[in-house]
Amino acid sequence: MSTTQQTKACTCIDRLIAKVPAQADALLDIRLAMTGHGEPGQCVAAYFKLTKTLSGWHRQDLEELRSLLENRIQIEIVVEESNHRSRSCLSLGNNHDLSLYCEEKMKMAALQNKQSNRIFMGFCWAERV
Known part of the structure; x- marks a missing residue:
C-alpha cells in the first residue's frame, strides 16, 4: 500500500x-491490517461487524471505508484437484453478513467448477504492479 493510500x-x-x-x-483491527500488520480477512470481518452496528448516520464514512477495502483486498478461490487459483475483486455492496457473503461467493465458485469436490476461499491483498 502506498503512503498516500495508507x-x-x-x-x-x-x-x-x-x-x-x-x-x-x-x-x-482494520487499520492495523491495512498498514501491513494483519490479514485481509481481519479487515473484512471487522467491516461486517461495523455494518451491523453503525446506523445510517455513518453510512458515508462506511462507504469510504468499503471503497478502500475493495481496492486493497481480493477474493482468492483455490480448486483442490487442479490447484487452480483465481482472484476476483472484493465487492461488498450492501451485504451485512459475512457468512452469507462467503456462502454466496462459494456457490458461485462451485457453479464455475462443477467437477470439483473441494473448493477453498480466502481473502488476500490485491497485487499491485
Missing part, C-alpha cells in the same frame, strides 16, 4: 473512531 485509510478510520468510539476495536 494516509487516506488511516484518516478515514480515525474519523470513524472519533465519531463512534465504541467501535474502536474493530476499526483499529
Whole structure:
C-alpha cells in the first residue's frame, strides 16, 4: 500500500473512531491490517461487524471505508484437484453478513467448477504492479 493510500485509510478510520468510539476495536483491527500488520480477512470481518452496528448516520464514512477495502483486498478461490487459483475483486455492496457473503461467493465458485469436490476461499491483498 502506498503512503498516500495508507494516509487516506488511516484518516478515514480515525474519523470513524472519533465519531463512534465504541467501535474502536474493530476499526483499529482494520487499520492495523491495512498498514501491513494483519490479514485481509481481519479487515473484512471487522467491516461486517461495523455494518451491523453503525446506523445510517455513518453510512458515508462506511462507504469510504468499503471503497478502500475493495481496492486493497481480493477474493482468492483455490480448486483442490487442479490447484487452480483465481482472484476476483472484493465487492461488498450492501451485504451485512459475512457468512452469507462467503456462502454466496462459494456457490458461485462451485457453479464455475462443477467437477470439483473441494473448493477453498480466502481473502488476500490485491497485487499491485
